[in-house]
Amino acid sequence: MPIWLSSSRRFWSIITCSLALAACDGAPKFKSTDITGAEYGRSLELPDTSGRVRRLEDFRGKAVVLFFGFTHCPDVCPTTLADLATVMKTLGPEADRVQVLFVSVDPERDTPEQLAQYVRAFDPRFLALRGDLAATQRVAKDFKIYFEKRKQGDTYTVDHSAQSYVLDAQGRLRLLVRHDRIAQDLADDLRTLLRS
Numbered sequence: 001m002p003i004w005l006s007s008s009r010r011f012w013s014i015i016t017c018s019l020a021l022a023a024c025d026g027a028p029k030f031k032s033t034d035i036t037g038a039e040y041g042r043s044l045e046l047p048d049t050s051g052r053v054r055r056l057e058d059f060r061g062k063a064v065v066l067f068f069g070f071t072h073c074p075d076v077c078p079t080t081l082a083d084l085a086t087v088m089k090t091l092g093p094e095a096d097r098v099q100v101l102f103v104s105v106d107p108e109r110d111t112p113e114q115l116a117q118y119v120r121a122f123d124p125r126f127l128a129l130r131g132d133l134a135a136t137q138r139v140a141k142d143f144k145i146y147f148e149k150r151k152q153g154d155t156y157t158v159d160h161s162a163q164s165y166v167l168d169a170q171g172r173l174r175l176l177v178r179h180d181r182i183a184q185d186l187a188d189d190l191r192t193l194l195r196s
Contacts, residue, residue: 028196031185032166033176041143041165041173046103046129046136049116054101054129056171062099063193064167065177065186068145068160070106071118076162076179081122083182084164088123090187095125097169097194103139104130105147105160168193 044056044066056064065084069077081102088095102119104110107130110118115128131139140147147160164182166175166189174193177186 028192030175030189030192032178032181032189034174035176036172036174038173041167043142044101044103044129044139046131046139047112049112049128049130051112054127056167059099059101059167060171061169062097063169063190064171065098065100065164065190066103066143066167067100067164068103068105068140068143068147070104070158070160071110071114072106072157074157078122080162080164080179080182081119081126083179084126084186085122086183087187087190088125091190094191094194098190100126102126102128103136104128105136105140105145106149106158107131107133107136166190166193168196 042056044054046054048054067077067080067084069080071077084100088098088100091098100119100123102115104115110128110130112128112130115130119126119128130136136147139145143165145161147158149156150159162179164177164179164186165173166177166186168174175189177189
């Protein structure tokens with residue numbers, strides 16, 4: 001056998017074995033950024049729009065999609081929530097195992113009534129959470145979310161981080177999802193997470 005043919009076979013055998021081993025490592029493959037094992041995003045304690053204090057433990061058994069925003073947001077927030085509503089429709093019956101949480105970064109203006117109406121306009125299963133400024137800052141810090149009030153004419157807007165986070169059914173932080181990738185990636189990632 002020519003030496004080049006033997007080397008070629010050996011090369012392809014190594015490649016084939018490497019691919020087989022990679023496929024067997026057992027770790028799920030996500031389209032979004034896998035942040036499994038991150039040392040942040042471990043606690044959340046804020047009231048929902050009915051005044052009931054919610055914690056991550058309340059949603060064990062479900063994947064949680066967590067997004068920070070505000071009702072007066074002109075672009076990223078409504079787009080993200082619309083994309084999340086589409087993802088829920090795409091999931092069909094599997095959507096019953098997913099909880100979307102919207103955390104207000106504008107507790108000064110976002111009343112519980114406004115928040116409830118706002119998120120339910122996208123999907124009646126979505127929950128909004130709203131604490132006072134100090135509680136909001138604590139949760140935002142724990143999830144590495146930036147937000148800052150900015151004067152805008154006679155009123156103000158709130159600059160804020162636009163990513164969403166996904167926690168698994170055990171309450172562990174697993175994925176960081178860019179706001180411009182929700183529509184393309186999140187349904188597949190949630191299916192993968194729910195089946196792992």
